[in-house]
Amino acid sequence: MGEGLLAEYCRHRGISAIVKGLRSSSDFDYELPMATMNRQLSGVETVFLPAEAHYLHLSSTLIKEISLLGGDVSDFVPKSVLRRLLAGGSAAE
Numbered sequence: 001m002g003e004g005l006l007a008e009y010c011r012h013r014g015i016s017a018i019v020k021g022l023r024s025s026s027d028f029d030y031e032l033p034m035a036t037m038n039r040q041l042s043g044v045e046t047v048f049l050p051a052e053a054h055y056l057h058l059s060s061t062l063i064k065e066i067s068l069l070g071g072d073v074s075d076f077v078p079k080s081v082l083r084r085l086l087a088g089g090s091a092a093e
Contacts, residue, residue, distance in 0.1 A: 007042035018044060023051045023058070 010018065018038065022028050028048065035046035051058075058076055067073045067085040074082055 005041065007038040007044055010038070010044040011042040016044060018046045020046060020048055021051050022048050023056045 006018065009015070018035075020031055020035075022031065031046070031048065035048075038044050038046060055076075063073050063076055064085070073085065077085070
């Protein structure tokens with residue numbers, strides 16, 4: 001996992017849409033070109049959902065850093081991700 005293009009992954013598995021959460025306009029500015037390219041490469045659409053206000057300050061980098069330093073991130077990640085973080089692995093693996 002984590003190798004190759006997301007557009008190709010979606011095409012090979014018949015996935016027609018990607019859902020992405022956005023915290024700010026800078027997230028949108030970063031994600032829009034990728035969404036447009038994914039549509040051109042494979043026809044997959046991207047649906048953007050705004051984050052709830054109490055999650056705007058979070059990022060995967062921040063969550064990983066807090067976890068690495070022994071902080072409790074259980075309120076911010078699914079249980080499967082928390083297990084991976086506590087085991088010392090990357091949640092993206």
